[in-house]
Amino acid sequence: MNGRTVMPDGSVSTLCRQCDMHCGIKIQVENGRLTKISGDKGHPIGRGKICPKGTAALEMIYHRDRILNPLKRKSNGRFEPIPYDQAIAEIARKLSNIKAETGARSIGAWTGEAIGFLQQEEYARRFIHALGSPNYFSAESVCYAARHIAYHLVQGYYPACEDYANSQVILIWGANLEITHPPFMREVLQGKKKGAKLVVIDPRKTKTERHADLVVRIIPGTDGALVWGLINHLIQNGKIDTEFVRQHTVGFDDFRAYAEKFDLTCVSRETGVPVDIISQLAELIARNVPRISQYVGISFEHQVNGVNVIRAIVSLGNICGSSDIPGGSPWPEYPAVRSLTLYDHLPLDDFKPIGADRFPLLYQFRKQCSSLMAMDYMLGKGDYPLRGCIISGANPVLTNPNAAKVKQALSSLDLLVVKDLFATATARLAHYIIPAASFLERSELHYYPNKNLAALTRKVIEFEGIRNEYDFWKDLADALGFGARYFPWPDETAVNQWIVEGSGLDLQALEKHTGGIAYAPVRRRKFAYTPFPTPSGKIELTTDVTAFRGLPPIPEYLPPAHRPGRESAAVFLLATGARSPFYYHSRYRNIARFQKRKPNPVVEINTLDAERLKLSHGEKVRIVSKTGELVISAKILKADAVLPGILQIGHGWDQGNVNLLTDDADVDPISGYPNLKHVVVSVEKV
Numbered sequence: 272m273n274g275r276t277v278m279p280d281g282s283v284s285t286l287c288r289q290c291d292m293h294c295g296i297k298i299q300v301e302n303g304r305l306t307k308i309s310g311d312k313g314h315p316i317g318r319g320k321i322c323p324k325g326t327a328a329l330e331m332i333y334h335r336d337r338i339l340n341p342l343k344r345k346s347n348g349r350f351e352p353i354p355y356d357q358a359i360a361e362i363a364r365k366l367s368n369i370k371a372e373t374g375a376r377s378i379g380a381w382t383g384e385a386i387g388f389l390q391q392e393e394y395a396r397r398f399i400h401a402l403g404s405p406n407y408f409s410a411e412s413v414c415y416a417a418r419h420i421a422y423h424l425v426q427g428y429y430p431a432c433e434d435y436a437n438s439q440v441i442l443i444w445g446a447n448l449e450i451t452h453p454p455f456m457r458e459v460l461q462g463k464k465k466g467a468k469l470v471v472i473d474p475r476k477t478k479t480e481r482h483a484d485l486v487v488r489i490i491p492g493t494d495g496a497l498v499w500g501l502i503n504h505l506i507q508n509g510k511i512d513t514e515f516v517r518q519h520t521v522g523f524d525d526f527r528a529y530a531e532k533f534d535l536t537c538v539s540r541e542t543g544v545p546v547d548i549i550s551q552l553a554e555l556i557a558r559n560v561p562r563i564s565q566y567v568g569i570s571f572e573h574q575v576n577g578v579n580v581i582r583a584i585v586s587l588g589n590i591c592g593s594s595d596i597p598g599g600s601p602w603p604e605y606p607a608v609r610s611l612t613l614y615d616h617l618p619l620d621d622f623k624p625i626g627a628d629r630f631p632l633l634y635q636f637r638k639q640c641s642s643l644m645a646m647d648y649m650l651g652k653g654d655y656p657l658r659g660c661i662i663s664g665a666n667p668v669l670t671n672p673n674a675a676k677v678k679q680a681l682s683s684l685d686l687l688v689v690k691d692l693f694a695t696a697t698a699r700l701a702h703y704i705i706p707a708a709s710f711l712e713r714s715e716l717h718y719y720p721n722k723n724l725a726a727l728t729r730k731v732i733e734f735e736g737i738r739n740e741y742d743f744w745k746d747l748a749d750a751l752g753f754g755a756r757y758f759p760w761p762d763e764t765a766v767n768q769w770i771v772e773g774s775g776l777d778l779q780a781l782e783k784h785t786g787g788i789a790y791a792p793v794r795r796r797k798f799a800y801t802p803f804p805t806p807s808g809k810i811e812l813t814t815d816v817t818a819f820r821g822l823p824p825i826p827e828y829l830p831p832a833h834r835p836g837r838e839s840a841a842v843f844l845l846a847t848g849a850r851s852p853f854y855y856h857s858r859y860r861n862i863a864r865f866q867k868r869k870p871n872p873v874v875e876i877n878t879l880d881a882e883r884l885k886l887s888h889g890e891k892v893r894i895v896s897k898t899g900e901l902v903i904s905a906k907i908l909k910a911d912a913v914l915p916g917i918l919q920i921g922h923g924w925d926q927g928n929v930n931l932l933t934d935d936a937d938v939d940p941i942s943g944y945p946n947l948k949h950v951v952v953s954v955e956k957v
């Protein structure tokens with residue numbers, strides 16, 4: 272391995288970017304090698320703790336399977352190394368041809384979670400936009416944007432992390448923070464130490480549940496009924512913050528009238544949650560208003576009425592008066608840094624961004640094109656052809672729904688370029704694979720908006736010939752003739768300098784203080800002197816924005832189309848993608864010590880269901896959905912670990928891709944997000 276450290280020997284402080292939490296870490300440099308990684312005790316995020324994924328960073332960068340040379344696929348399907356400059360020249364020529372033949376919008380750029388949501392993705396957006404195409408795709412077609420839309424519809428902002436540490440009741444809706452967001456979980460436990468009660472609402476037992484004071488084992492897809500039941504109970508018992516509601520909300524009369532349908536008995540019938548548990552929960556909230564904080568998990572984005580359920584949950588917090596108060600849901604502030612995107616300079620909205628017609632809010636709020644619809648455009652079923660795509664830091668063959676279609680669509684492209692550290696399932700379909708630089712090979716700005724801190728990840732190592740994200744997009748722009756105009760900065764440090772210029776942030780200071788520098792004092796109750804950033808300036812308990820879908824102003828509850836146990840005994844509801852502590856989507860499957868712990872994908876099934884199917888632990892089952900089928904080993908769970916009739920399979924496995932079963936057409940009408948949590952399947956023993 273030809274890595275060369277760019278720091279002197281000793282201990283270097285920086286941020287972990289093995290996931291989006293950005294915990295502080297320390298890396299030991301010895302004789303030009305990175306030898307050890309550990310948590311940075313002095314950093315406010317992580318406080319010296321590091322999770323299994325974080326510990327794998329060095330194994331990942333020095334991995335023997337890492338791609339160190341650009342590769343080109345030959346007509347016989349094999350890949351062979353080619354010089355980087357030649358690869359860039361060939362890719363640029365092919366992009367020019369596509370642009371000349373069918374227009375720039377026939378080309379898309381796509382980034383994944385590994386790239387993050389700030390400047391790394393902005394390079395891709397800037398490039399594709401400068402080329403003349405509006406088609407930027409990302410993992411945000413299946414993650415985060417739907418929740419962003421929901422929060423924005425109600426209150427105009429997303430509270431990056433609620434104030435769990437000072438809360439009195441913490442509600443975790445369909446999420447497993449202990450595994451998925453360890454630093455948030457630590458704040459939850461801090462809150463618990465000070466007396467907060469923790470409620471976990473999930474059809475399945477999770478690690479997070481171990482800390483719960485109240486567990487709500489709910490029928491999947493019925494959370495909307497529970498939220499409305501709680502809203503009704505609080506209103507009926509006069510437990511809401513009437514003054515806040517009067518001054519700062521719109522739509523309350525209709526909101527209250529709709530809630531009246533949800534008395535606790537009917538909610539219990541709908542959700543399968545015993546009345547006494549619902550009453551305990553309602554009373555717990557009522558006693559502790561307004562210091563209520565909540566976390567809404569990915570399970571809501573991955574269901575067909577997800578945006579509206581999240582809107583109802585956010586509204587619950589708001590009528591309790593927990594917006595932007597200590598112990599509630601903070602309204603975050605961001606530094607006044609510059610954006611690298613070109614939306615204000617080069618409007619391309621008239622070029623029909625893919626998905627902007629069907630899912631206008633995804634485009635309006637996040638400037639995201641629909642990656643699900645991109646597949647149709649690649650297959651010639653769109654308004655115009657999508658013929659070229661550059662993917663960086665994503666693995667859609669394993670992470671997008673309807674994997675067989677994704678594979679077919681990507682294989683049909685005239686040009687597919689994938690920039691990755693490894694020859695992933697997606698990279699293997701590419702015409703060119705470009706080696707990627709990991710987070711330890713670049714420097715980027717990061718913000719912790721719940722603490723008003725800005726921080727910088729530091730470049731600690733470089734590998735000969737591997738270009739980082741900025742350099743790659745700049746090289747391509749140079750080859751296409753628009754580099755000087757749109758990518759004028761010589762390197763990443765110059766970009767960072769440009770981003771912070773005029774914001775009051777100082778790059779050298781950030782470099783020194785990896786624990787972050789405050790960009791503004793933390794202020795709460797901003798609504799007392801600033802209107803909420805919604806059209807009315809108030810919390811919108813009702814909105815006309817969803818009328819484009821023929822939806823009413825209230826975020827109504829929609830009973831799920833299928834319920835476990837209601838149909839034939841062979842029909843199950845499959846939840847996909849519950850996170851494992853070792854893996855991050857498709858990542859880290861090649862880390863040997865993780866493989867030993869969790870070598871294969873499994874389907875989790877309740878022992879009562881297993882008995883009915885005469886199934887033993889480890890036996891193979893065939894799972895069939897409307898979209899496809901999968902043969903997979905069974906892992907039998909205790910009767911109380913999951914509701915009967917519900918299955919769970921993790922995503923990201925090459926040798927058992929659960930997205931062969933998920934459907935790209937079964938979507939939330941507001942966000943366009945796929946149903947990945949409640950897939951109807953049948954099961955048989957093989």
Ligand SMILES: Nc1nc2c(c(=O)[nH]1)N[C@H]1C(S)=C(S)[C@@H](COP(=O)(O)OP(=O)(O)OC[C@H]3O[C@@H](n4cnc5c(=O)[nH]c(N)nc54)[C@H](O)[C@@H]3O)O[C@H]1N2
Pocket residue numbers: 290324384414415444445446447448450451452472473474475477489490491492493494567568569570846848849850851852853854855856948
């Ligand atoms: N280790 C690790 N950490 C990660 C990731 C990873 O891959 N690995 N991925 C990161 C990313 S990008 C994301 S989006 C987050 C996701 O983070 P979380 O939102 O915490 O995701 P999950 O762990 O899948 O937890 C979802 C839970 O929802 C439950 N659930 C399913 N359907 C329903 C329902 O109808 N109602 C309710 N109430 N619950 C339901 C499931 O049983 C499951 O326990 O994790 C992030 N962190």
Ligand SMILES: Nc1nc2c(c(=O)[nH]1)N[C@H]1C(S)=C(S)[C@@H](COP(=O)(O)OP(=O)(O)OC[C@H]3O[C@@H](n4cnc5c(=O)[nH]c(N)nc54)[C@H](O)[C@@H]3O)O[C@H]1N2
Pocket residue numbers: 382383384385386410413414569573663664665666667669670671672690691692693695707708709710847848849855856857858922923929930933947
């Ligand atoms: N069935 C089902 N599918 C799901 C989900 C689910 O719950 N169920 N969850 C969805 C969610 S929430 C998300 S966020 C998506 C995530 O979807 P993706 O973003 O496609 O997921 P990853 O597997 O994390 O892909 C990251 C890729 O980037 C590479 N990589 C790592 N570091 C770098 C880097 O520094 N630079 C570059 N260029 N590449 C790098 C990795 O090797 C990996 O191949 O998956 C979604 N898919």
Ligand code: SF4
Pocket residue numbers: 287288289290291292293294317320321322323324325326452453454
């Ligand atoms: S939670 Fe783990 S992977 Fe994520 S930043 Fe922290 S140490 Fe790294």
Ligand SMILES: [Mo]
Pocket residue numbers: 384413414415569
């Ligand atoms: Mo995600």
